[in-house]
Amino acid sequence: MSSAAALHAVPLGTVEVLREIDEALDRLPHGDVVGAADASAALSMADKVITRLQAVRLSLVAEADRSEVASESGMTGTGAWLAACTRRDGSQAARDVRLATALDNGLDATREALAAGAVSTEHAQVIATATAQLPEGLDATERTAIETALVRRAKLVDPGTLRRDGRRALAAVERSQAEVDAHEDQVLRTQEDEALAKSRLTWHQNGDGTTSGHFTLPTLAAAILVKTVQHVASPRRFAQQAAKAARAAGATTAAEAADATWDAFRAADGDWAHRYGSAFVELLEHLPTDTLSGKVAATVVVTVDHEQLKASLGAAHLDTGHDLSASEARRLACNAGIVPAVLGGRSVPLDLGRQERFFTEAQRVALATVYDTCAAEGCDRPYAWSELHHEDPWASGGHTDLALAVPLCGHHHRRAHDPRYWHRVDTDAHGKKSVIYSRRS
Structure with a gap:
């Protein structure tokens, strides 16, 4: 220049x-x-x-x-x-x-x-x-x-x-x-x-068990989020806990307890970002999903062996493709917004024949134990994003049975019904399906 x-x-x-x-x-x-x-x-x-x-x-x-x-x-x-x-x-x-x-x-x-x-x-x-x-x-x-x-x-x-x-x-x-x-x-x-x-939400997996993100929201929505997180973090509850700890440590007067509480506040001054982060985690884990049109599509499905769950040992698997400890899965299984799919647990009727037109939430949970991604060959979109496709079209007399359900992302589901494309469904020895597409000549 x-x-x-x-x-x-x-x-x-x-x-x-x-x-x-x-x-x-x-x-x-x-x-x-x-x-x-x-x-x-x-x-x-x-x-x-x-x-x-x-x-x-x-x-x-x-x-x-x-x-x-x-x-x-x-x-x-x-x-x-x-x-x-x-x-x-x-x-x-x-x-x-x-x-x-x-x-x-x-x-x-x-x-x-x-x-x-x-x-x-x-x-x-x-x-x-x-x-x-x-x-x-x-x-x-x-x-x-x-x-x-x-x-x-x-x-x-x-x-x-x-x-x-x-x-x-x-x-x-x-x-x-x-x-x-x-x-x-x-x-x-x-x-x-x-x-x-201008609303945006981006995230990046850091490879160390954490994910970093950035959001841009309308100020009203951000104010609601901040107010909720601050309520969960609860400075008043923190003060009560600090005062209780001060009394347990030997504070005998109100003045001594107040001084100890203030010291705890000052010690935590640089840690409020962490406290708000923890509150955000708690908020996400308790989001209600019962009013959503597709509960499981917007809910994390945790798959874990029953014995591992009881022992709190081993690994559990999420329908987003991630793994976590069995003890963490056990904790999550108590929370709203989490669907635990426990292998070896109580069974749920999953074959509905011609009685139902659409696949059920229980069927979606069951398939989360089999699929990590869309069933289309080469597609890596997570199972949580998928729609359940009838291998034998229901309109042509097919049944809404688990064995005939094929999870496909929106793109590949549309392609399955596109007359310009031909597709074949292959099923392996474990019942897992793979869909192969080709353009009709």
């Missing part, structure tokens, strides 16, 4: 001034502050300086975008150029470019307040978003009045409060209560739709 290309549009003297600021910071004394007043004054000044520098940075980003520095450097866009220049995350660089261009395209009051250190970049982002969401039909004077009102408000409140004010920004130009309410409703519904569209 050419430094000349990167800097040719920077206003004269900018680099020199920034270099002087950098050198001045080297002279900054370090050490303990004298008191709260000194700390408050220093923090306020530090925030103001940081904000003003951020304003300079955003103005440079806007200038770089106007000058098409990225194309001169062979980059795909200003965001990619910025990420490369600053060694920052690409998504954050893209957000910076969007804010910089928004400030450079009509948000004069916001840009000036940011440059003066009167509002933060978080406030500026809220104002940029709120003004972009304004309804059509507003003239330039009204838009300027709304921006000015939001900047004035930003000097008094935090970004979260300002965000709520921004949804009702039409009040600043004396629009009717109905119009203000309608706009707020539209903004919220759009935000909710976009949040749902």
Whole structure:
């Protein structure tokens, strides 16, 4: 990347001034502050300086975008150029470019307040978003009045409060209560739709018995999850347990018990992530599945030999293809949302002849002891995802019997009923089936 290309549009003297600021910071004394007043004054000044520098940075980003520095450097866009220049995350660089261009395209009051250190970049982002969401039909004077009102408000409140004010920004130009309410409703519904569209859940097996994951959820759904996990983790229950332990350790007075409880809290301060993780595990293991349309399809089926279960020794098998200890399977067998398929245990009628059109939950559980995956040759989709196919079509007189059930993933089940494909079902000596497909000529 050419430094000349990167800097040719920077206003004269900018680099020199920034270099002087950098050198001045080297002279900054370090050490303990004298008191709260000194700390408050220093923090306020530090925030103001940081904000003003951020304003300079955003103005440079806007200038770089106007000058098409990225194309001169062979980059795909200003965001990619910025990420490369600053060694920052690409998504954050893209957000910076969007804010910089928004400030450079009509948000004069916001840009000036940011440059003066009167509002933060978080406030500026809220104002940029709120003004972009304004309804059509507003003239330039009204838009300027709304921006000015939001900047004035930003000097008094935090970004979260300002965000709520921004949804009702039409009040600043004396629009009717109905119009203000309608706009707020539209903004919220759009935000909710976009949040749902962004929902993601990914996970990765680490190979050491753990799985790591990442989720993006609408804030409401995340709030429900967090509140539930915190309830299960129960800080109040933790306090009660700590107080009980303190008394057992010899605390004789309420003050001693309180001190011991507080010590336990401080000792556990760095361990709350683990406590929340354990609470999340407990929550998942107790999810109710009795109202789902297909209970076993969404429930873990644990297969274990009866003798191993009694002895809590050996390994159990899940219909997701994983193994776990028999003792863990024994614990899970007590929980809701877990279907234990105990080999050698009490039998369940599984051959239903022509009386039933669809395979039952008991039949699905039974097949989980035989199959790990879809029965199609070469398919590795787990059995838990499968649909039960009649080897002899029920519509042609076939029976809904266990021996005629073939677990197929959705893709291969559709192919089994696709007239463009021919398939053959092979059954081995243990009754396990394999389906082979070929395209009809």
